[in-house]
Amino acid sequence: MSIRNLSTYFYTYAGVVKALDGVDLEIYKGETLGLVGETGCGKSVTALSIMQLVPNPPGRIVGGQILLEGEDLLKKSEEEMRKIRGAKISMVFQDPMTYINPVLTIGDQVSEVILLHQDLRKEVLSMKIEELQRKLDGVDPASGTARDFKSKIEELEKKKIDPPKPSKSEVKKAALKKTIETLKLVRMPYPERVVKQYPHELSGGMRQRAMIAMALSCGPSLLIADEATTALDVTIQAQILQLLNELKKEIGASILIITHDLGIVAEMCDRVGVMYAGVVVEYTGTKALFRKPLHPYTQGLLRSIPKLHKEMERLEIIPGSVPNLIYPPSGCRFHPRCPYVMEICKKERPSMFEPEEGHFVACYLYGRRGD
């Protein structure tokens, strides 16, 4: 996926909040991209903008392109987007308690995605064949009944090319089967029982697995995890992260991990984008970012993490505070807090420079206007 110059504004009472002001990102097939930044820098808004779920009365995507497999998602109609949501791109949210509907069962909430996006005719047919096969095994192979079963199976096998339209209950059964499969995929304990349970009957970790199941049930190309582990205990967090890592290999989807925790980025991501005040300021491979952070903001972030192996007198901070997005600073948004600020930083926003291969920074320390 290519995100080019994405801008999302919120038109509120107090003014226009420029939450995203020209965001550029690339997510390659099969890779895990991390998106880090402080609270309020626009990471979640980016995720919502990709899904086009930005709450419409105040918010609106005002510009840019989001290219997925060559097509610009921002040009698609609502109907087309609905086919993509949950099927091609799906999302896992932060707080499993508030993000799962309390009055519906887990099974229902996972099945509905499957029922919506998948054509289950083949599945129903396969189930019928399996059923007959099982009956066949339990019967004397020489008997007339066995012959009946065999011919029925042959008939059904022929229909595999263009399966008949199944009844509602058959479809539901097929969806249930797939739901349980998906729950097993996310290593949910006792999936047959969970399917009938309500969210409040599950633990936090199980609920989060349920949300992941809902997102993965239709094999998406892109999974967006928006602070997916923030609301969980540290031990559960570790379990969920491990799960995501394993699933990455099993499913082959790209994952966009949105977080403010650099530790998660280090563990999970192939590449990282650092966001500040609505723009991406640095963007490169994870190892490169940690070994040699280029943007002053990134440097500040990494410096401020207390380290166990070094003796420190006091904790390092980045002086100043996050800017008001209604009246953002002119030029480079970080300039009021930057220790290396130059005149040009106050006047014009830096574009992305590439001082090393694959390592992008939006800072005049690494390039001139026009590079």
Added chain:
Amino acid sequence: MREAFPLKMRDYIIRRLLLLIPVLMGISMVTFTLSHMIGDPVAAYLPGGAVERIREQQIQQIIKAHHLDEPIYMQYWYYVNDIMRGDWGISRSDHDRPVVVSIQNYFPATFELTLVAIVVSLLMGIPMGIISATKKDKPADHATRLFSLTGISIPIFWFALLLQYTFFYQLKINKLPYLPLEGRVDDFVMISHPLKTVTGFYILDSIITGNWPVLISSLSHIILPGFALAYATLALITRMMRSSMLEVLRQDYITLAKSKGLSERVVIYKHALKNAMIPTVTVTGIAFGGLLAGAVLTETVFAWPGMGRWATGAILTDDIGAIMGFTLLIAVVYIVANLIVDLIYAALDPRIKLG
């Protein structure tokens, strides 16, 4: 495997019914006290109108027979005993019938009316509330809000008169088909096609016994009073539905539902509605009290032969037996209605642990 009434639910019902007892006792005390403040206790037991011509001996007889010379707490004791045995006294204003019989006569009429009102309120109110919430700030929303604001501000009895004037008088003098002025059914129709009483509900009975003339007459008679009674409750439910729907649509799980690619319709009717119904159902229970009060006013205007009219007549003529009787009954009905509401609430929201 689910049972029809899970064990927890059964225990809950029993517990609630048991808790009713102290409240009922309190209510009976209140009714007892009140009725003794109204009028002369002796007069309550005299056949209507005989107050002037009684003899000392008769007074003494009455006093002895109804323990009126004993201390108050003893009288209360006898009262409670009588109630339990089914002797709720005599209704002087209702041809000296036993109160229990009066209730049997009048309760079905009021209940039928109230039921129609509730059904209309829910059937119209819930969809209106949903539309108002999903089309917020658009003309449909403003119209609905005006409609429901009027509904909670309008005096029911005046609205009833308005309905009579428009749909009876105006239609009639303009030679158009019109709705009946008052009563529950056309007397001529009742006499020529006598209705066999099964439940006491004319509409139901006429369907069961296939008595079409009475059915048509009953239906046409219940339209105006039903709607007059329903309007206020309809307005309340619409407002409640609107506000709880708006609240629900702001929730996180709605965002998740949308992120699955579900259509607007599914999001509203499957994910939002069930959650939004919960506060609405609670409001319905509270509104039920308003319906009972409204029934009094509506029955007066439409001469509907129900509990409301009987109650009003009883109070105006100091009919103590009747007053105690219906006050007790209304309180019981109201409490039972609230219990039902709680049960529905628990059925809708799986988070409620009934223990």
Added chain:
Amino acid sequence: MAELKSPLRMKSGISKWREDMAPRVRELRFTIYLLRQSPLVVAGFILMFAFIAMAIFAPWIAPYGPEERIWEAKLQPPSSQHIFGTDESGGDIFSRIIWASQLDLAIAVTVVVTAMAIGSAMGAASGYLGGKIDEVMMRITDIFLAFPALILAMTIAAALGRNLTNLTIALIVVWWPAYARLIRGQVLSEREKLYVEAARAVGAPTRRIIFRHVLPNSIYPLLVNATLDLGGVILTAAGLSFIGFGAGAGIAEWGRMIADGRNYLFQSPWMATFPGLAILLSALAMNLVGDGLRDVLDPRLRR
């Protein structure tokens, strides 16, 4: 400890009070601004003030006196001399509606203020003292709340005697339990809050805590309920008068006028129509204002 000589003199009396009040005044201005946003709410306020003005200035506005009867002019339809027509004894309906506003509004205000006072006192005491007293209070309010308002009021009014004073008393008795519950709830939730702990730790007496801390925070829901109840009382009082439990025959009271008008509903519909409109509009005003206040004072919806 050295004497602290502050370069600024301590602000005295009025200027200090004004300073204390400054944040409250700002809140008030913001509230008024929010209220002005919705045209419906503004309309409600205007209506409300109109009715209040009508009641206060009745003697100057009403063309005819409350008891004036012109027998020859009975049952006249609306005309230039009688804007809303006349009733069966020749009274001018327009004037009677204006005179009746004094009565109905007075009843409404009396009932709500008294019920609020009694209810708040009982509720605060119950909530703060807790224990057995609280339990008993809860049962008592349960019993009162088990009856629909109209019916309970009817019974009490009948017990006391059918006149306006008793009607008012009956309505007060019916309405106070709801306030008691409300205040009790507020007290209970505020009690858990830390600043009460702090006040207690400093040794502030109970009464002071309730008055200076708990009550000011309960003003908002109290105000909203009071406004909405004004409308409710107007409707209930009118209903009771209609059936015959309040204003006697001939008295200028909205509900009573409708009852009188009912006898002439078809020939002289104006008799019942206009008083009903008065009730509708005054209750509507109260509901609009109450709704507006509720939406505006909800802390979640501000900002």
